[in-house]
Amino acid sequence: MGASIKKIDIYLPETVLSNDMLSQEFEDLNSEKVEKRTGIRERHVSAENETALDLAERAARNVFEHEDPVSVDFIILCTQSPEYYLPTGACILQDRLGLRNNIGALDISLGCSGFIYGLALAKSLIAANTARRVLLVTSDVMTKHVHPKDRANRTIFGDGASATIIDKSDSEGILHFSLGTDGRGYRNLIVPNGGLRHRYDPDAPDIDDGFGGIRSENHLYMNGPEIFNFTIDAVPKVVADVLEKNKMTMDDLDYVIFHQANKYIVDYLRKKIGIPKEKFYINLLQTGNTVSATIPIGLKYVLEQGIVRSGDVVLVSGFGVGYSWGATVLRI
Amino acid sequence: MQKSEFYDILMETLEIESVDSLNESTVLTDLEEYDSLAVLSLIAMIDEHFGKRIPGTEFQKITTVKSLMDLIGVDFE
Numbered sequence: 360m361g362a363s364i365k366k367i368d369i370y371l372p373e374t375v376l377s378n379d380m381l382s383q384e385f386e387d388l389n390s391e392k393v394e395k396r397t398g399i400r401e402r403h404v405s406a407e408n409e410t411a412l413d414l415a416e417r418a419a420r421n422v423f424e425h426e427d428p429v430s431v432d433f434i435i436l437c438t439q440s441p442e443y444y445l446p447t448g449a450c451i452l453q454d455r456l457g458l459r460n461n462i463g464a465l466d467i468s469l470g471c472s473g474f475i476y477g478l479a480l481a482k483s484l485i486a487a488n489t490a491r492r493v494l495l496v497t498s499d500v501m502t503k504h505v506h507p508k509d510r511a512n513r514t515i516f517g518d519g520a521s522a523t524i525i526d527k528s529d530s531e532g533i534l535h536f537s538l539g540t541d542g543r544g545y546r547n548l549i550v551p552n553g554g555l556r557h558r559y560d561p562d563a564p565d566i567d568d569g570f571g572g573i574r575s576e577n578h579l580y581m582n583g584p585e586i587f588n589f590t591i592d593a594v595p596k597v598v599a600d601v602l603e604k605n606k607m608t609m610d611d612l613d614y615v616i617f618h619q620a621n622k623y624i625v626d627y628l629r630k631k632i633g634i635p636k637e638k639f640y641i642n643l644l645q646t647g648n649t650v651s652a653t654i655p656i657g658l659k660y661v662l663e664q665g666i667v668r669s670g671d672v673v674l675v676s677g678f679g680v681g682y683s684w685g686a687t688v689l690r691i
Numbered sequence: 692m693q694k695s696e697f698y699d700i701l702m703e704t705l706e707i708e709s710v711d712s713l714n715e716s717t718v719l720t721d722l723e724e725y726d727s728l729a730v731l732s733l734i735a736m737i738d739e740h741f742g743k744r745i746p747g748t749e750f751q752k753i754t755t756v757k758s759l760m761d762l763i764g765v766d767f768e
Contacts, residue, residue: 583747623732627735631738
């Protein structure tokens with residue numbers, strides 16, 4: 360017995376922000392250069408009154424198009440853009456989706472590693488017979504955290520949500536995990552103000568990032584160089600470790616999907632680890648970096664395109680804010 | 692590594708087209724190619740060619756090509 364991914368669907372907000380539109384706001388932004396380096400041509404942006412929970416609900420409704428939502432025994436909602444401090448978003452989602460009352464629901468607050476951790480939790484819940492069917496929803500609206508004049512982060516991030524149904528299955532579809540955490544890096548990817556440590560400051564001064572961008576302590580701060588250093592260090596190790604835990608080598612894998620941070624970083628990691636190009640997913644063209652949604656967006660794409668088929672073995676890895684990282688191997 | 696080889700690598704890494712060649716006193720941060728993504732390219736280049744990891748905050752100290760060479764901290768011939 361085991362746990363397997365039954366179905367994945369996504370939701371992207373209607374509004375699309377292209378590089379060309381951004382270049383009208385930032386006069387020295389070169390659309391083609393941004394696309395060449397980051398792999399991003401456009402990204403979806405949530406509406407003013409559209410929250411991560413709204414996106415989560417839409418993604419979940421999409422995944423339930425031909426499935427019975429009443430069969431869900433547990434909801435895991437992964438977001439770092441919560442509706443409230445309390446209550447828990449997953450509880451509100453239970454009601455919005457009309458799910459049963461005798462089910463569990465909880466939020467996890469993780470970013471780019473969130474999908475991997477959600478899978479680890481779902482697998483554990485199913486293995487312990489706590490649930491037969493888990494709904495894992497990842498949803499983030501990073502564009503709401505980004506300062507309007509923060510050129511770099513506005514090019515990178517997009518909004519999006521995913522919904523994945525994980526079922527108890529006869530054979531194991533979600534194999535062993537390798538997980539990692541290093542809180543020393545917490546300041547390098549952070550929204551400093553707005554929590555209880557540092558309250559939202561309506562008078563927070565603008566901060567120049569040195570590359571023509573502006574943010575404030577109320578907005579997202581990303582120390583790109585440090586984050587890249589972290590990924591260069593952590594990702595090759597987690598890939599090696601998860602392969603070892605599953606008694607596999609790179610040759611056993613049919614496909615690899617990493618969190619889509621940006622094309623440059625992801626492709627550098629591919630080369631450093633030695634993953635063949637034809638086995639490796641890079642696609643940020645129309646979505647950008649959607650944080651916890653990039654891996655399920657990728658999975659849905661490769662399944663729909665027939666790039667990955669039933670029986671294939673796929674390594675997935677997420678890494679980022681926290682620092683937090685993880686990887687597992689899926690048998691599709 | 693020879694300095695000339697390093698300059699070639701740097702030209703390629705940063706995809707520099709705005710000047711024909713580099714030398715120690717070229718001010719990198721004045722080049723139009725030098726942006727936040729260029730810093731990521733430098734990190735990848737230093738990892739690939741020198742096997743070194745430079746703390747992110749150190750990149751703020753970069754001005755000239757010489758300052759980058761000092762940061763990498765190896766002897767160039």
